[in-house]
């Protein structure tokens with residue numbers, strides 16, 4: 133019998149093990165739902181599976197009677213647009229700021245403490261400022277996400293730049309690299325994988341800020357919908373939306389991981 | 403041409419004297435091997451030649467000029483580790499120096515210039531026996547292959563001076579013979595002055611034309627940082643005659 137730390141499950145059993153917690157959760161839900169509904173058929177907390185099917189049909193397939201839109205896709209489109217634009221802006225700030233701060237000591241002195249302080253401000257605390265200054269439209273929501281995510285990415289990417297062995301940077305200079313070539317040919321290419329890691333890690337907070345902004349001021353979006361139907365305790369809407377959000381977030385994370393392995397194979401740890 | 407002159411050189415870190423009163427003249431195309439106890443300042447000396455560390459007192463001259471305060475393409479370096487670029491393939495690692503010199507803004511070569519650089523890189527790859535690994539990343543190479551590549555990478559810009567800081571220290575003794583052959587071949591082909599730190603006495607005798615031993619002349623048991631190291635032995639070597647360390651000298655050196 134090998135030690136537990138050396139016991140690796142086969143591919144099949146790893147899959148089965150991974151699915152187990154999900155299956156247990158689903159079973160627990162079905163059991164709880166059935167028990168509660170048997171006691172009180174009008175119970176709203178744990179709707180029966182059939183209720184989800186009805187909701188999905190009326191939200192994701194049929195048009196809304198009032199607006200003439202299919203709400204599910206309207207909300208998804210609006211939220212994804214905000215999130216992706218905000219993440220793209222954050223990634224750009226992250227790589228540019230991280231490279232500048234990580235590569236140039238002058239920039240580190242100039243912006244290092246500032247970015248560190250910026251990253252400490254709780255973004256939700258400045259949400260009112262954003263709404264007052266930028267209005268209730270899309271800009272404020274995107275700004276909140278960028279504000280919450282970009283400083284962390286800048287810090288993470290610049291830390292990575294600082295971790296590059298001094299030997300490498302000296303070597304590049306003995307090969308005749310100028311500051312510019314050092315930044316673009318040696319440092320920057322080694323920061324891309326870390327940018328992807330940083331994006332993956334901040335994905336959770338990006339969603340948090342998106343939903344918070346949508347809950348407070350919006351007319352469509354996944355977060356808006358959840359908080360809207362909360363008033364009617366419509367668990368049959370909230371739960372599918374939550375699962376959908378989770379699925380979207382998971383897919384984004386998976387795509388980022390795939391892109392890292394595909395485009396930066398040298399950075400994969402073996 | 404690259405002669406190195408050291409005049410009354412001192413290096414101190416705060417209260418600690420690392421090198422004291424170093425005086426030396428090294429002629430062009432000399433192969434200087436350096437040995438000495440751990441922590442006695444061998445790497446510090448190399449770093450001053452490299453330009454990343456400045457003398458506290460005294461002069462360090464290359465061809466009569468003070469060493470520039472920055473590393474440059476006239477002085478190549480091979481560290482014990484970490485001097486390859488992990489995001490570039492073997493071939494691209496080798497090409498990098500040529501791309502830096504040939505393209506100031508992109509750092510990439512195209513067309514005829516690229517073909518010319520490729521030719522040079524490929525022939526060097528052949529010389530160090532890495533042509534079959536040309537598309538691998540450094541992390542996929544063995545330690546010996548990495549060091550061979552690192553040496554070739556430093557040599558491709560044809561530096562006047564090549565600095566080697568225990569380049570084979572982390573390698574299996576079995577493969578050092580190959581490495582010695584490669585370094586000697588590159589030294590002869592490229593007309594460089596070489597400074598090589600090693601902790602292997604035999605290696606220092608086999609490779610060098612001149613051996614420097616760094617050690618402290620004076621020692622204060624209560625304040626070891628009071629006195630620094632200097633060159634205590636300066637031994638001309640003749641490789642043809644296979645100079646070998648006499649037992650008496652060996653005993654003295656490894657003391």
Ligand SMILES: Nc1ncnc2c1ncn2[C@@H]1O[C@H](COP(=O)(O)OP(=O)(O)OP(=O)(O)O)[C@@H](O)[C@H]1O
Pocket residue numbers: 415420438439440441442443444445446447
């Ligand atoms: N940046 C620094 N600041 C302060 N002290 C330093 C610095 N660099 C080196 N030293 C000190 O200088 C001394 C010589 O260091 P050096 O690295 O040159 O030794 P070395 O001869 O190369 O040793 P080894 O054989 O172990 O590599 C050491 O005592 C070290 O503590």
Ligand SMILES: [Mg+2]
Pocket residue numbers: 444445446567
């Ligand atoms: Mg050393």
